Amino acid sequence: MASLRLTPLLVAATLALGACASTRGTDMLAADAPRALPDDGRVAVAWTDPAGFTELRRSANRYDAARGPWLTDLAQHLRKRAEAALPANERLELTIVDIDRAGDYEPWHGVALHDTRIMRDIYPPRMTVQFRRLDADGKVVAEGERKLSDPSYLMGIQPLNDSDPLRYEKRMIDSWVRREFADSTAAR
Template sequence: MKKLRLVLFAATMLTSAAYAGQVSVTWLAPEKYTDIKAAVGTDNVFQDVVTGELGIVFADLAKKLPDDVKWNVTVTDVDLAGEVLHAKGVTGKDVRVIKDVYLPRMSVSYSMVDGKGIKIAEGSDEIKDMTFLMKGPHIASGHTVLKYEEKMLQDWFKNQQRDNKFPTK
């Protein structure tokens, strides 16, 4: 499974590089993230799935950058939408409960350089989406299973471009 995710991510990166900006994502100590816990399965496997899925989201966002831009992102924390609750009862399986009080959050730092190596953006953000359950069925692209986090990142990126913090094509 991990190899498949890496192959898919690499394929996305290669197609992105040909037609858009490039992104490099570093996951800083994901085992210490606030919430990257599996409701079913092991945390290590789930961690690989989450970083792979979010890597795809960052690669999709890089397609909206000019061709010569190189974007470096360091993710320092992830708190997925919902909360894993330990189930009691017949199945005994844990379950991720999605409620508005368990909003998605992510801490990132980033830098961007143009084709000449000139820094065009740099910063850190605490990204969160307090209205993630109010956005209706058009919540994300369907490219990942992390629809709330994907939409949160899409909105953040769009706002960065709108505010001229990130370049547009």
């Protein structure tokens, strides 16, 4: 008789989990997942197929690595910081080629920690970005590829928002934008 009472509960739990798993926009590998931020503003941000990102190819928990809005969150942060540093008459086109987030999953810790990202010095955040910087006439001012990394991410000053799961990647982006556009901000 107890199994009859549990059956509706199990059905409800299964449906709830199924609904969470099929929520649109949470799986960056889905065929209909976006590959760029909407083009509005002076900074365009796109990305290559995330299936090729180091974060997903080498992850010990590929399922967790592919879930959530972390890619679009990083792209939006990149756009926001670049727009603030870019001179008013310029445009920037960015393409994220690769991302390896700070930390990694270590499944050998057991089931209790299989979906927990472990932070160690050997797992620094890394990102590869291609860019084209255009002046007001559309002429290329600068272009290239940058390999961003923060090997001492655990030793730096801790960000104010230490509950942000992307704090190390965002700090790495902020550092790159400051270096890349130092001439632009100094000219203002």
